[in-house]
Amino acid sequence: MTRRTIGIAMNGVTGRMGYRQHLVRSILAIREQGGVPLADGTVIWPEPVLIGRNESKIRALAERHGIEQWSTDLAGTLAREDIEIYFDAQVTSAREKSVRAAIDAGKHIYCEKPTAVDLDGALELARHARAAGVRTGVVQDKLFLPGLLKLKRLIDGGFFGRILSVRGEFGYWVFEGDWQEAQRPSWNYRSEDGGGIVVDMFPHWEYVLHTLFGRVNSVQALTATHIPQRVDENGHTYQATADDAAYGIFELSGGIIAQINSSWTTRVDRDELVEFHVDGTEGSAVAGLRNCRVQHRSLTPKPVWNPDLPVTESFREQWSQVPDNDTFDNGFKAQWELFLKHVVADEPWSWDLLAGARGVQLAELGLRSAREGRRLDVPELTL
Known part of the structure; x- marks a missing residue:
């Protein structure tokens, strides 16, 4: 069995949805089950790095769940080569800027909705991601x-x-x-x-x-x-x-x-x-x-x-x-598994940033x- 580790910067996990559904019931649940198996025997192993503005909150959250890596420096985290996916569950008003920075850093994007505060912003993110050649996903739980x-x-x-x-x-x-x-x-x-x-x-x-x-x-x-x-x-x-x-x-x-x-x-x-x-x-x-x-x-x-x-x-x-x-299975976890397979093994995927723009x-x-x-x-x- 080959383990394929994939680093995920998770921003906004101190919020209710980001914490319960995406961190605990998705990423940590995937780790507890031993990762996401692929048809060739490879197992995708998500390695989360928690991102937040409040140092004491993000540190306490990481310690509670035995997560080794956390940071208040989004730019520094996005600069790391071992981070391949950026996930965003912040308030909508903060999402567009952070997602754009992650696209500029060459990261694949998975985020909550709405993807932006208005349609122009949502479409611009989708266009920017396509031009950068990164894979994108929007939660459609x-x-x-x-x-x-x-x-x-x-x-x-x-x-x-x-x-x-x-x-x-x-x-x-x-x-x-x-x-x-x-x-x-x-x-x-x-x-x-x-x-x-x-x-x-x-x-x-x-x-x-x-x-x-x-x-x-x-x-x-x-x-x-x-x-x-x-x-x-x-x-x-x-x-x-x-x-x-x-x-x-x-x-x-x-x-x-x-x-x-x-x-x-x-x-x-x-x-x-x-x-x-x-x-x-x-x-x-x-x-x-x-x-x-x-x-x-x-x-x-x-x-x-x-x-x-x-x-x-x-x-x-x-x-x-x-x-x-x-x-x-938990709906959030099921979609996370599909997105990880899409990023690692190019498996089919339908819910990109353009789909997110339709919601906006x-x-x-x-x-x-x-x-x-x-x-x-x-x-x-x-x-």
Whole structure:
């Protein structure tokens, strides 16, 4: 067995997502399993170098997990020849500059989304990376969730016939921070700091819709800031300047209509925090994070509208669960493994910085649609 060590500069791992999903549940989990095996017997061994601005935080994090290398010097780390990949999970406003520096240093790029604060910046990064000849990847974690993998299996198997529509519900109640601590950082609710649910979630909806159902051709959105004041991590009241709810309608290739509600101001009455209800001529499905249930045309009941009589049937019991039929790993880890194989062994890869730019584009157009009160076409992006 040959071990192929690959150095990864990981920036932003003191944040919630960067720490939990990318460091602990992805890179460290890959090391715990012995690396990523290739078909020729080679094992890819990720060697993380943690990057952060706060020396005490980054040192404590490294010591907690037995990671030998850490630094507050991004430029110095990028200058190292043994560092081949730069990963970025910083706040969006800091990402573009750091990713560009990594491209200039000849590093392959893997980063969270949005890839930049606006479409011009996102496209420029994609063009810059292509000109530099480096490989790039953008996190598209929802595609690797068990529920959506089961949904894709149904699509690929022709279960739906002709798909008609998609209805998505995402969100939960994020506490205001006064009598209970908020579950999300305060910058999420300040547009000047890159916050807002459109900027956060529309990039997700772009790649989910694009990959599973078809390219997004148009968007019409209505946004709201339902909670105008919140309390930050230091107990200070601040004005929420970013949208905390968005209601979007997306027209997809093939005439499919998607409606997705995104909200941090809704109390959950669903089986999972996100669910997609897909209707087709031959059957329907409801897919969440982990589960997926279906109702085929041949088993569809015939409800009759009669408001004068109580409902005697349980509609949810008329659906069937899609079996796992597979072992599902953490979605972030699964995509990391694919990207490492792409960098080391040139294995197939679809989610580059241009794909990331499409997410930024949809968020920009969604916000513009809400401001102007009209439906907007989504132009196809090219480099």
